Amino acid sequence: MTQTAFAREVSKEAREAKRMAILEAAAKIFNERGYHSTSMSDVADALGVSKPFLYYYLKDKEDLLYQCSRAATEQLHALLDEVRDAKVSGWQRLEMLFRRYVHVMTTDFGVCLIRNTAQGNMNPERRQKLWTGRRRLNREVERIVAEGIADGSIRSCDPKKLSFAMFGAFNWITFWYRADGPQKPETIADYFLDIFARGVVVPAGREDLNARP
């Protein structure tokens, strides 16, 4: 590796670091003020750079949103890989998955994905790419539920509806979670998973359960 090639390599890394810095700053502002209420100048100002600086690293504004959301979906895919090979029951795999899922949804990229991607903010092509990513996650969860039903860890139910209910509860976190609030991501995950596991209704004739399960 010549001196030049090394310099190029370093510069590649530097470039990537700057790109990520832009994405992080942008995601943060998008989540605070909303995508459409944020101008490119706002993002530039937050970073202490000029507007053309951004366009040196991005194609256009929409690309900025896309890359932020993309960062989140990449984390989600990594998460899937971690969970897939665990030798556990279906329900336990679901637990593993959503415990990690909460950690993504409590970061700026996760919030950005959920809150800004669903709307019609994206051109069809980019939107499609993100959707297939999340679609894959959906299918995977449905598959895991089916697996859980088969192995007897989950009671018989419609995987799609259970998946919608769980994703709903967990995605909604992005609308109320505050990093400086009292709730820690792990605690939220524990609580939600317990609700989905056991339900909240006291079985008839077992009101004694209310004291301590």
Add this chain to the structure above:
Amino acid sequence: MTQTAFAREVSKEAREAKRMAILEAAAKIFNERGYHSTSMSDVADALGVSKPFLYYYLKDKEDLLYQCSRAATEQLHALLDEVRDAKVSGWQRLEMLFRRYVHVMTTDFGVCLIRNTAQGNMNPERRQKLWTGRRRLNREVERIVAEGIADGSIRSCDPKKLSFAMFGAFNWITFWYRADGPQKPETIADYFLDIFARGVVVPAGREDLNARP
């Protein structure tokens, strides 16, 4: 009532009808394309009227979004009144509430409220008004949960977290529900409520439950 007064009355009603027609058309388009991607001209065109026509009935664009969301919160308040006086257990009251809630969330106004209000699309004052409305609903649900715990129909838990989980699952409906899809609102409500009531995990040593509960 003089002839004139009657005419005024009729005109009042006509005006209100037109206002609602505007709101319905607007909410529909907002939900399809997103608030910011919808221009006032789009709304006017959809109604076959001119842009100033809209401004004859509204203050500004944001007011349009506000009134759509407001229509939804009014339905939610009506819903609360229906539920409050029923002589049933805490859990049954929760069921009543969310069964009605689904019907609001599957209309354009409900969808509009959930998907466009959370973002920073609204000036602080109007935002505040909507928020206090939804806040009241939150508190009410937490109160009902507490009531359910007290009367033994709901097992001991943190009302706030259960409320977040349930609102999450039910609000998320606005992101995937399609009126022309296979799922009917009642079915969704039944299914989700069953999940929250009983949970989905098969208790250890009771794998036989899986066949039929």
Add this chain to the structure above:
DNA sequence: GGATTGTCCTACCAGCGGGTAGTATCAGCC
């Protein structure tokens, strides 16, 4: 009939903000 009021339109304005042209600066290379 003339005045008034309510309703709605055509035609227009103005500012915001996404995006760019053109340039300055600097590091590495010969």
Add this chain to the structure above:
DNA sequence: GGCTGATACTACCCGCTGGTAGGACAATCC
């Protein structure tokens, strides 16, 4: 020292869209 390519800035443009001025038309009133 000059050349090249990467990096980043100043200054600018222009289209879109929210919002309005002013007038047309009709019904009602006196």
